[in-house]
Amino acid sequence: MLISHFHTHMRIIWLMKVAVLGASGYAGGELVKLLDAHRHFEVAALGAHSQAGKRLADVHPHLGGGDRNLVPLDTDLGDADLVFLALPHGASAELGAKLLADGRSVVDLGSDFRMDTPERYESAYGTAHPLPDDLPNWVYGLPELFGDQLAGARAVAAPGCYPTASLLATAPLLAADAIMADGITINAVSGVSGAGRSLRDDLLYGSVDEGVRAYGVAKHRHRPEIEMGLDAFASRADTRVTFTPHLVPMQRGILATVTAPAADGVTEADLSGVLVAFAEPHPCVDVIDMPPQTRWVVGSNRVLLHAVLDIRTGQAIVMAAIDNLVKGAAGQAVQAANLMVGLDETAGLPLAGWMP
Amino acid sequence: MLISHFHTHMRIIWLMKVAVLGASGYAGGELVKLLDAHRHFEVAALGAHSQAGKRLADVHPHLGGGDRNLVPLDTDLGDADLVFLALPHGASAELGAKLLADGRSVVDLGSDFRMDTPERYESAYGTAHPLPDDLPNWVYGLPELFGDQLAGARAVAAPGCYPTASLLATAPLLAADAIMADGITINAVSGVSGAGRSLRDDLLYGSVDEGVRAYGVAKHRHRPEIEMGLDAFASRADTRVTFTPHLVPMQRGILATVTAPAADGVTEADLSGVLVAFAEPHPCVDVIDMPPQTRWVVGSNRVLLHAVLDIRTGQAIVMAAIDNLVKGAAGQAVQAANLMVGLDETAGLPLAGWMP
Amino acid sequence: MLISHFHTHMRIIWLMKVAVLGASGYAGGELVKLLDAHRHFEVAALGAHSQAGKRLADVHPHLGGGDRNLVPLDTDLGDADLVFLALPHGASAELGAKLLADGRSVVDLGSDFRMDTPERYESAYGTAHPLPDDLPNWVYGLPELFGDQLAGARAVAAPGCYPTASLLATAPLLAADAIMADGITINAVSGVSGAGRSLRDDLLYGSVDEGVRAYGVAKHRHRPEIEMGLDAFASRADTRVTFTPHLVPMQRGILATVTAPAADGVTEADLSGVLVAFAEPHPCVDVIDMPPQTRWVVGSNRVLLHAVLDIRTGQAIVMAAIDNLVKGAAGQAVQAANLMVGLDETAGLPLAGWMP
């Protein structure tokens, strides 16, 4: 009997109904994929703006269960207790507030509620926040840095992709005084999905393939978010970083390479030691002994960190690799949701990457 | 209380110990990834040949649990009831026979036991089979075509990647007499991982990127395997196909485009109807109403089929898309193993692909 | 003295003024690049439709001499004796006729004047030709097949990219009765630039990278053009081919893989012999002894051919590789122009490809 080879154990599975609004974009599609495979969340509704009315399979042919339809954003979400918003910048503010008022929990993957102050918001986005009084209600949902605020939270703003990688590489070392705050330079490279699913000439295959370029130089809106995270985690004020993002010809993945003056007397072993101690309680973070390749985390919620001390210049060079659509967006949103409702942090989240 | 939102149900989980021999290659790495996420199989041992002794994380940095070590192929496998072999051509024959004699079940991802006769083997591989009398003991493990032989089987040869795609597109239509056997032309394109992890100049990034080429023209060893599958499923003898594989600059994915004369009076709706009826009981196969893109199945065990009738020439054009490392290798091996031990066919197998 | 090492000879260089209308697209940009490097053609005007008024450097940052401006299509072209049109389908008909009436010579890279009859045009494009009486005035400018019509011609329609590759692989063998007309199957793969510079979701990097798909199955508009070329070169009528194009993740390059029944008694050496004899007088065509990779011709006007006979099925398998933007568009237009004005066929045309 084949069955005799098996070993038995039992598990009790809890289920919660959730909705995804903004399911037609890249982050939204990734969310649906993760939630469909999540044993504790059940997707009750999929909403979209311009794509409302289409079949999921026509918008995301790679997803199974494609006979589901996308409903308009103002559809009644029934008994969905938790709503994920994956909408363009500016589209979450009113909707997020309304969903909270309805008694639902919300994880916003957009940028509307990430900032701590209206001033910071305006410095990043150039306009006044539409609901400035609501900002304090939202938790900045980077579990490894601010996870203690997530248990029981009902309103969470999931961090941006560059800030996630940049902060995980920088914040632990800054908080431990292993690097100096003055002179932090972050160069990051990102796959193209970070720019979203937009019909722009510079996002055509013919514009992207076989080339690299910087963009948003000295004015990218993720810089204030990075500085906010450093201020908060390292208990500082007015931290300033130079941040230069680059677009490289690949679908996914961000590598943040942080260069910062090491504190006096700090060794390479000290740098690694701080990172290892930081990573220890965090199942999604691993410190490795070689520079990480983004491919190794593509498709996963894993973060790979590595630090080097440049003896000749005294600079610490710290690298962080993530998948911008998973740990930098949909996966992090699920991770935050897991913590909000008391599940294991990694429930439903793949931790193995992609090679080849 | 958060927990009040949850709905309770219970599941009983069975576990079986398995081993992977040949874990250092691309298919082996994919197997480890799938098995690590499989709730019913527990990886008890990972074996390798030249990479034995290394840490898994050094060979496959993308995999979690990287502190596991690769053991030599002749290591005692203890209580592993089922062994997956992902070894180079020729390396499975003796080892597979020995493992069977030890009372273990075996799924061989290699090519040693795929053929039905020593003659077919020799026509494909150019040498005599080392254990010709053993060939009848092995089931050709393409679940959608020969799944009734898998329940309870102890020795399964998982099909090659091109034959998987080619047969799923062709065999149902041939068996239904919707296409003619004379004049079947299969053009297939494959991502580079199909060639394995070999240090060859023509597999360097500098040789592959931004180019396409055919290879093995009129002599690829998967042609006899395709013909064998057609003979077996359509109850024919000496079916002959023209098979031309191509290498394209992508990691994964096979698209087989089959051109064959439609039978007299057959319409495009007839072609689709045969495929839809074939796919209906098979959870990994979907017929869609547009040409499938391989990206939509990358990372998944899903097969996408689509058929068109060319009115002007009377040819049926049938496309099948798979991930060569999942449905074409590791995923299919797990699918076969699921059926061998009585699990649900799709247990542990992702059915959503990758976009972007 | 350094100069003493030099050897002296003299050349007389002729110059002709030309214009490019439709300079903002991919083929137009490639034309400008080739013409800028051409010692006998001098670019006197660059025209565009929606991009008129912009600097060349803003539309094609890769081109030198970027301070030139794009003028509207109806600008007076002054003393430009020869005009290249690289406009979308349908935009060349009236304009081409007018330029001819002005006494200029025209090479049209578009599809308006490629067909020999209004019926063929309608079967390809689904609408009636706007100037059916003009069709006989235009030469189908595939130099290797119809070059004798180019010397002195004033109106030339440059062939499509797929027809160029398909015809060069098929027409010589068909005209030599080495393959049979019944059962010609052409599977072609193309880089993405063949689809032009259009803001379409399916041309985004996030839609194309790491995937392959067929498109236009059984209804692509290049099929009638291929059939026309075969009819003309092999002195046949109503040749029918099955043509399936595929999009692969690369910028440029087309590989056409033609499968056709070999004539009775024809050997592989016969196939190669026909191709070698065909290529001999044509400086852009080389027959090689292995399957060509498209990379080897990217950036060049070169065509690589290779033929195999499949003994088991009696099919000839013939491959042709070209750069779709050079030999399949801009390069071929220059090649035709060279012949029109009496220059060497390869003047200004690179014959070396790209690796890596």
Next chain:
Amino acid sequence: MLISHFHTHMRIIWLMKVAVLGASGYAGGELVKLLDAHRHFEVAALGAHSQAGKRLADVHPHLGGGDRNLVPLDTDLGDADLVFLALPHGASAELGAKLLADGRSVVDLGSDFRMDTPERYESAYGTAHPLPDDLPNWVYGLPELFGDQLAGARAVAAPGCYPTASLLATAPLLAADAIMADGITINAVSGVSGAGRSLRDDLLYGSVDEGVRAYGVAKHRHRPEIEMGLDAFASRADTRVTFTPHLVPMQRGILATVTAPAADGVTEADLSGVLVAFAEPHPCVDVIDMPPQTRWVVGSNRVLLHAVLDIRTGQAIVMAAIDNLVKGAAGQAVQAANLMVGLDETAGLPLAGWMP
């Protein structure tokens, strides 16, 4: 009469015979391609080490004139006045010295003669220089910085790819005191061809595609070369830079992103002004008003520069884009050779890039 449209002028063409030793690698192949198209250099001999005896077409199928053979490195070079060496590190020293002693001129694309002192060489390569007394005989051949030393020179060491991009972005600003020497951070990304044509697991398509990683962090051998160039051009000593190179999934192209503290009172217009004044006499250098994409220079000897001032942190961010195999290797070698023998700097060098 067609000919009546032509305008006549005359040119006198000089020819010099050259040889390429190390023609089988990527840089060597690119050299052959450039030299074949160069009207003043005629390739008299092609040498290789392990590939000697093979046809050029078997080693570089993309090159025309493939019936030429590769000869051993010790073959008599006859009347070749100028020899290009494109050999692995360490293989040029003895050979270069011997060729000079034979009365030939030499351009070495390798790294053996780039350094100004034995100490600098050892700090970069970890071993003592085999011919330390010869170092002063060689000119460091970066034409835009040290071009005045090239006219009439007989021994030129062509710079490395990263130093070329890094120095062109940094040296003009440092020499003009627009940036501070303390705190120069150079992050560079390179296409894969920079690593050469080596059979290494990390250069396989399956290892490179869809991923980014840093390498040689804090210890790359191009750092001392960059520092040497800055010392020499800015008349400094012991300049120190932090240099972090990254490998990205593309064939070619380097983007160097330099971050350095702007000098007090320097504005963004000042930064651009310095670069524009620097570029003015140099035909291969253009300053543009947006971040350059490497694709725009691929296939060309062009350099694109762009500078931004980050007001918030006071850092200058300067970008330089080159093709690592052209301006970073073979093209620069030809550019240097042009100046050595008194030709126009850009003779035979393409200045248009690649898109798409």
